Amino acid sequence: MSQILSIMLLSWLSLLQSNDAVNLTFVGDAMQHTPQITAALTTGGHYDYSRCFTHIEDDIRWADYAVANLECPLGGRPYSGYPAFSAPDEYAVQLQKSGFDLLLTANNHCMDRRHQGAERTIHVLDSLGMPHLGTYVSQEARRQQVPMLVNLKGIKFAFLCYTYGTNGIPVTGNVVVDLIDRARIAADIATARHAGAQVLCVCLHWGIEYQLQPVESQRTLADWLIEEQGVDLIIGGHPHVVEPMEMRHSNKWGKDVLLVYSLGNFISNQRDIDSRGGAMVKVSVAMRGDKPLVHGARYKLFFVQKPSYRGENYVLIPEGRDDLVRPDSRNEYNRFMQRAHDLVLSRNKNVPQEK
Template identity: 30%
Template sequence: MTFCDSLPIGRALAVTAALAVLTAGCASTPSEPQSKPGGRSFTVAAAGDVLIHPELVEQAARDAKETGEGEAGLDFGPLMAGVKPVISKADLAICHLETPVGSPRGPWEGYPEFLVPPQILTTLKDVGYDTCSTASNHTNDHGLKAIRSTLDAMDRVGLGHTGSARTPEESQKINIRDVKGVKVAHLAFSWESFLNPTSQKERWSFNRIGTDEIKKAEKRARAQGAEVVILSLHWGLEHYNEPSVPQLQLAERLTKETGIDLVIGHHAHVVQPIQKLNGTWVAYSLGNQVARHSSPTGLTEEGAIGWFEFRETASGWDVSARYRTTLVDVPPEAEPGEELPEGAVEDHRLVDVRQMLDDPGDLTSDRLSRYRLAAERTRGFLFNRGAPGGDGLAELSLKD
């Protein structure tokens, strides 16, 4: 008999505040999922938008002159090197390619109808990404021809893709990858741009968000042997750190009515909460992985890498969630020939904030303050729907 069982019922009306505190521990707590002998496990890293603005192309050109590497005068490697230790550590790493790519020597375009250098794909692969979602409001910026050339370029560098298609037949295929002996499906859906909608006869080229469509895709994935299904969603409102009502409603339906194991969100360009909803982790927006908006807000440079460990149990998959804060360093604007302040950021760089704080070297106090702000603010946004409590969201340590 436990202490809670032994409390006389008649004394309930006379319980004092002190006894209430003492007996609070009698409340039931969720039991840990029962481990499965020989159960499999794997890790997933996922991040937000890869959005190559013209300023980042200019940076890649400057870096190519310094490194002598890259292709056709562009090297995106130095820009993204800061996250390689995290991304390459995952068993499955998922990115979101926001835009179509053009040819290696251009021409390229920025907002509102993006066409970016395909050299970024080589860098994404080198950093450690395995597959990317390609469904976004910019997917059809340059029509079906650009959709096809983008997927062709991804195939050439060995990046998986889902969310757009070159043919009606490809639109029905499911991106299933073998991850440490587990068949993992990756699905992707988005709202469609009003500026460049797909034509009626080519609607198959792009996955539009809809509960029924997502359910059908999951059903196809399961029929093809998927043991785990991960869903990427391009949704919500730009520059809002809280999910919109439609986001919350769709998340509620998907986590109740499907068997999807993880939802990864992007499009807001800022960090939104990670929440365990009806037993399923939902990352509403992981912010930008890498971008350089024409008017940086501070929030648009901050992002998060979501880190999810899947562990097979007797009743299914138990998933734990971690995160790693990122920041795109943006140099201050200066006139040609003007010297930057001592210790100022000189180049656009995607950095792992925790690594910078743990090993600051000779960074100035201003730089360290910026990284601390990113860490604290990102933590606040991620935890804003209760994930740190019993759900266990925490910062990822690379020493684990």
């Protein structure tokens, strides 16, 4: 029996290390509050975000494909934070330089600068050659771009992105925002399958802000996506705090699915202890026959260290890098990490912490 178990273990490890597996990384809400914009301003009048992500760039670049939620329009000057965001273009430039391959734009702040800001965001990202998903300059543009099909190591992925709303701001002009609607989602999934998609990833801006556990609407939508629509990955954001993650087996489809309710904040100036950081989830996907094999899911926490003096910027500090934590930030760092593990991530199902 021990010999059989050893053979099974070696086979599994070989699978995890297989060159045909596609590695994915997802992070949460990439925000820009006014103090962040101020901290990035240089004496020359430009905006420099190069130090923000230095300590996690290796984790981002580990992936064959890395995804973040851009929760602030690139609406042009005057730049502003909450409640009507508009971030400098340099912010998107740095996200791209740090290794992100896709920015999600369907969220409750995408219309903060009305249709002009939404259109400008799309044009700026297009000028950078930065793929984006969730908002579109017209219905025709949406028809051409949805679903987003990406070929990674010979596997065809379909990415979809939806938000619960736009903070009551009307979607005007020709702009299209993908809202959470089951009929629309089902139609997009059917289109993706018809186009040959082998792996379906649905990114959702959902839930209730600052709630550490998913609410019923999240659970029922996730159940529908997994059991009725057969998706492979569900990645959630919006609550600004980390919520549980799980690997769930679908008997109907005969496969495992990664469900992440909320990754929390990627970077922000929020003050509540549970919103002072977020999680990164890493996962690998391979094909076994005609079915996707989603495996190796694990998470990593990071903390947003705010500047202590003029000229210093906001910096993401991964858990375990205590040497980077300033004495005046240590208490908040420790509290954030402990609460995230004890209150939320201890409820994960088969999504362990990365060691």
